Amino acid sequence: MGVGDVEITSTVTTVNDALYDVNGDGAFDSEDPAWVRANFRSIDTELENPNIVKGNYVVDGAVDEADAVFLESILEKVGPSGIAGDVNSDGVLDCQDSYGALSFFDSQIGQTGYVYALDMNRDGFVDQSDKSAFFILVNQCDFNQDGSVDDGDFVIFTAAYNILDCADPLMPAYCPADLNLDGVVDDADFAIFYVRYNAVTC
Ligand SMILES: [Ca+2]
Ligand SMILES: [Ca+2]
Ligand SMILES: [Ca+2]
Ligand SMILES: [Ca+2]
Numbered sequence: 001m002g003v004g005d006v007e008i009t010s011t012v013t014t015v016n017d018a019l020y021d022v023n024g025d026g027a028f029d030s031e032d033p034a035w036v037r038a039n040f041r042s043i044d045t046e047l048e049n050p051n052i053v054k055g056n057y058v059v060d061g062a063v064d065e066a067d068a069v070f071l072e073s074i075l076e077k078v079g080p081s082g083i084a085g086d087v088n089s090d091g092v093l094d095c096q097d098s099y100g101a102l103s104f105f106d107s108q109i110g111q112t113g114y115v116y117a118l119d120m121n122r123d124g125f126v127d128q129s130d131k132s133a134f135f136i137l138v139n140q141c142d143f144n145q146d147g148s149v150d151d152g153d154f155v156i157f158t159a160a161y162n163i164l165d166c167a168d169p170l171m172p173a174y175c176p177a178d179l180n181l182d183g184v185v186d187d188a189d190f191a192i193f194y195v196r197y198n199a200v201t202c
Contacts, residue, residue: 017081020074022055029080033071040064077109077124079116085137087117095149095202098140102174105131131181141196143176148202157193160185 020028023035036055042062043053058066082089087097087104097117107113109124118126120133134140141149143156160177163170164184177185179192 019054020071021081022051022071024051027081028075028078030075033068033075036063036068036071037065078122079119082117084120084122085117085134087115089117093137095139095142095145095147098134098138098142099145101134101138101140102131102176105174128181135179135181139196139199139202140176140179141193142202149197149199154193154197157185157190161190 017026017028020032022032025031035051039052039055040063041052043056052063055063055067057070060066083091083093085093085097087101090096101115101118104113104115104118105126105128107115107126109116109119114126116122118130118134120130139149141153141157143153146152156172157177160171160175164186165171166175166178166183166185171185175183175185177189177193179189179196182188
């Protein structure tokens with residue numbers, strides 16, 4: 001196995017909380033359409049409350065039911081504010097978020113397997129682009145789920161490396177050792193594993 005220089009970078013797009021956080025509490029959640037419903041009124045040109053002005057999402061001269069419904073449609077699509085990738089909702093991004101996460105990929109909003117924390121770009125689909133972004137943020141190399149990436153995981157990685165092809169029936173489900181997501185476990189994956197192995201935190 002050769003070790004190359006690996007730079008782990010990605011771009012994560014999340015919902016624009018500032019745009020949809022109409023009640024101004026710093027998060028976009030179900031309280032925002034509720035706030036709209038509690039503040040129905042015509043937009044007065046003299047009105048200075050910026051949140052009322054912002055709440056007129058469906059531009060029609062009034063903050064009304066159409067705006068609340070609009071916010072709910074966005075909320076249904078993207079989910080409430082949260083830390084992208086924090087699958088176990090403990091406020092921390094670490095390897096524990098990766099445990100079992102692969103089984104949630106290839107799902108879409110409305111399906112039981114859809115996990116909005118994994119929908120990194122909040123487009124309603126948990127797919128390859130989200131997997132790449134998730135893997136950048138989370139150390140997914142704790143294959144044996146014991147809280148550290150060490151020799152025990154190396155043994156598991158090596159076994160997958162020797163099988164090579166993710167389509168091989170001998171490969172563990174969802175091919176966790178295919179770290180660059182190209183369908184095979186080879187030197188390119190080892191280079192990523194090497195970085196993860198040397199990471200101080202899991
Ligand atoms: Ca977490
Ligand atoms: Ca997505
Ligand atoms: Ca481990
Ligand atoms: Ca690979």
